Amino acid sequence: MRERLRLGGGAGFAGDRLDAPVHLAEHGALDYLVLECLAERTIALAQMRRRHDPTKGFDARLTQRIESLLPVLARRGVRLVSNLGAANPIGAADAIVAVARRLGIPVKVAAVTGDDVLDALELDAPTIETGVPLSRYAPLVSANAYLGAEALLPALASGADIVVAGRIADPSLFVAPLMHEFGWAPHDVDRLARGTAVGHLLECAGQLCGGYFADPGRKDVPGMADIGFPFADVTQDGDAIVSKVAGTGGRITRATATEQLLYEVTDPHGYLTPDVTADFSQVTLAETGPDQVAVRNARGRKRPRALKVSVGYLAGYIGEGEIGYAGANASARARLAGEIIGERLGGRYAELRIDLIGSTSLHGRALDPRERPYEVRLRVAGRAATREEALVVGDEVEALYTNGPAGGGGARKLVTEQIGIVSTLVDRARVASEVTVREWNAHAEAL
Amino acid sequence: MPKLYDLAHCRAGDKGNTSTLSLIAYRDDDYPLLAERVTVDAVAKHLHGIVRGAIRRYELPQLCALQFVCEEALGGGVTTSLALDAHGKSLSSALLEMQIER
Numbered sequence A: 001m002r003e004r005l006r007l008g009g010g011a012g013f014a015g016d017r018l019d020a021p022v023h024l025a026e027h028g029a030l031d032y033l034v035l036e037c038l039a040e041r042t043i044a045l046a047q048m049r050r051r052h053d054p055t056k057g058f059d060a061r062l063t064q065r066i067e068s069l070l071p072v073l074a075r076r077g078v079r080l081v082s083n084l085g086a087a088n089p090i091g092a093a094d095a096i097v098a099v100a101r102r103l104g105i106p107v108k109v110a111a112v113t114g115d116d117v118l119d120a121l122e123l124d125a126p127t128i129e130t131g132v133p134l135s136r137y138a139p140l141v142s143a144n145a146y147l148g149a150e151a152l153l154p155a156l157a158s159g160a161d162i163v164v165a166g167r168i169a170d171p172s173l174f175v176a177p178l179m180h181e182f183g184w185a186p187h188d189v190d191r192l193a194r195g196t197a198v199g200h201l202l203e204c205a206g207q208l209c210g211g212y213f214a215d216p217g218r219k220d221v222p223g224m225a226d227i228g229f230p231f232a233d234v235t236q237d238g239d240a241i242v243s244k245v246a247g248t249g250g251r252i253t254r255a256t257a258t259e260q261l262l263y264e265v266t267d268p269h270g271y272l273t274p275d276v277t278a279d280f281s282q283v284t285l286a287e288t289g290p291d292q293v294a295v296r297n298a299r300g301r302k303r304p305r306a307l308k309v310s311v312g313y314l315a316g317y318i319g320e321g322e323i324g325y326a327g328a329n330a331s332a333r334a335r336l337a338g339e340i341i342g343e344r345l346g347g348r349y350a351e352l353r354i355d356l357i358g359s360t361s362l363h364g365r366a367l368d369p370r371e372r373p374y375e376v377r378l379r380v381a382g383r384a385a386t387r388e389e390a391l392v393v394g395d396e397v398e399a400l401y402t403n404g405p406a407g408g409g410g411a412r413k414l415v416t417e418q419i420g421i422v423s424t425l426v427d428r429a430r431v432a433s434e435v436t437v438r439e440w441n442a443h444a445e446a447l
Numbered sequence B: 001m002p003k004l005y006d007l008a009h010c011r012a013g014d015k016g017n018t019s020t021l022s023l024i025a026y027r028d029d030d031y032p033l034l035a036e037r038v039t040v041d042a043v044a045k046h047l048h049g050i051v052r053g054a055i056r057r058y059e060l061p062q063l064c065a066l067q068f069v070c071e072e073a074l075g076g077g078v079t080t081s082l083a084l085d086a087h088g089k090s091l092s093s094a095l096l097e098m099q100i101e102r
Helices: A019-027 A042-052 A063-074 A089-103 A151-157 A172-182 A187-203 A254-262 A329-344 A385-399 A442-447 B028-037 B040-046 B093-095
Strands: A005-012 A034-035 A079-082 A107-113 A140-145 A160-165 A229-236 A240-244 A277-279 A284-289 A292-297 A299-301 A306-326 A350-358 A375-384 A409-427 A436-442 B012-015 B018-025 B054-062 B065-070
Touching: A005 A019, A005 A172, A005 A187, A005 A299, A005 A442, A019 A034, A019 A063, A034 A063, A034 A172, A042 A140, A042 A306, A042 A409, A063 A089, A079 A151, A079 A172, A089 A107, A089 A160, A089 A436, A107 A151, A151 A160, A151 A172, A172 A187, A187 A229, A187 A240, A187 A254, A187 A299, A229 A306, A254 A292, A254 B065, A277 A306, A284 A442, A306 A385, A329 A350, A329 A375, A329 A385, A350 B018, A375 A385, A385 A409, B012 B093, B018 B028, B018 B093, B028 B065, B040 B054, B040 B065, B040 B093
Parallel strands: A005 A034, A034 A079, A079 A160, A107 A160
Antiparallel strands: A005 A229, A107 A436, A140 A306, A229 A240, A240 A292, A277 A299, A284 A292, A306 A375, A306 A409, A350 A375, B012 B018, B018 B065, B054 B065
16 A cells, blocks of 8 residues: 555636646645535536526636646646536536547546535425525525535546545545545544544635735745645545645745635634544644644544535625716715715615725724725626626716716726525435446547 | 735635634644734724624634634625625635734
8 A cells, every 4th residue: 555645736716827726746756636615605606507508507617727737747647537517527528538638648537426415405495594494585596515525436446647526525525535445434533523624725726825824025925926736645534734836936834824824714623524533733734844733633534414404595686886086185075985885775675885996995983994095996796687787886886987076087897697506404315326438548539 | 004915815615694714824834823913803893884794703723713603794695696706706805804912
């Protein structure tokens, strides 16, 4: 059995940089590359694309990603694990095979399905966030259970070069290769917790390496235009050292790793995944060299009995309008403009929000900023049931050109359809995952 | 009175309508001061008007870090909020504006 495994974090969200994972796969001496590409809402949006076109519904940039990655993955013998499948993992496998055929690179892809539980939902089940029954959130567009590492194991055992799934808990994408290669058992909670800590550190890719960390003069990070994405060397016991390819931008220190370890953790004593209840409260992070941090001492307890389900629903529209004011008395004119809109639209929308960008748009007046900006931008956002009604917000702001305070400029308007997300729980026994294999090679085609 | 900005760094994360705010001392020696001064009550007072729900604090002395978990902090939740910064990413900067006594 191998003594250590090297896992790379190649994407932190669907829109993440395309070049960084290619460089990591080329120069990182990886065993596995993981691409985490599904935020909370991404799968609901993908489900809507799939309804429109049944061959779609996987990550919109999948083809682009695979075209750039497949040659280097094949050349370096790196296996890829990803949730790029979104609402259509089998469609994603077909798309990957199509790229392989075009590039003339043999590939075996295993698609993992079973996370889609929309048809199995009990609508009287309470949502975790509010306790209100799911039925109150209609129309529902998607419901995906967070599958764990175990759902990926048959796909890895199939010998596939690429495993593509939909909703899998982010750290589980990393835990699965560790279970597969090291033979970790589902009840080996301490090892699973350590693997989970590693996965949690790597799942946001650049965020471990100085990305989203830099603050000039205070937390300086070199070479941010070319941050190297991270990898972890993990031992059979789950101890790990996180690092990045030498010569790349960014930095990995105890400080960057601490920010990422705690990122989005609502209970450091009990970080819940489908695999384990991980206790990060005793985790130590120690710098062992330049851009090298050792991660130790995560502990595990029994995994949660139920699986979390992320449910997407149509939440109407948001209409927005913006306009800018500059120079003397800019704040007062922007405020007056906001008051005019408030008077004209007040009561018309379920919720109307008026911000002064450059002054109050992020934290209101809670912290009473003393700095008086040279320019202020009014932003109005309203929640509406229809697109037509949402459009009025921007129209009204634009009308400030001829009806509002002096000197307004740069009006913009925007309408976006909203997909809301709530969560509920589902019994594990009601969720069954499946593996579908697709492959291509020149020999098979000749036959 | 120093600002937290001078002593510590912070990253905000989001889960639904809950914001997580780490507070990590630059110098290990400053952690006891942070643990003493940056209480749940002090943070609730500082973020009044932004965080509308309960705040929990976790201590991670081996990392010289505190973790604040702030409920009802994201305008109803990331996916449907009208806020420009629906994730509350910039709340990290808001926390670091807090002043404490040495």
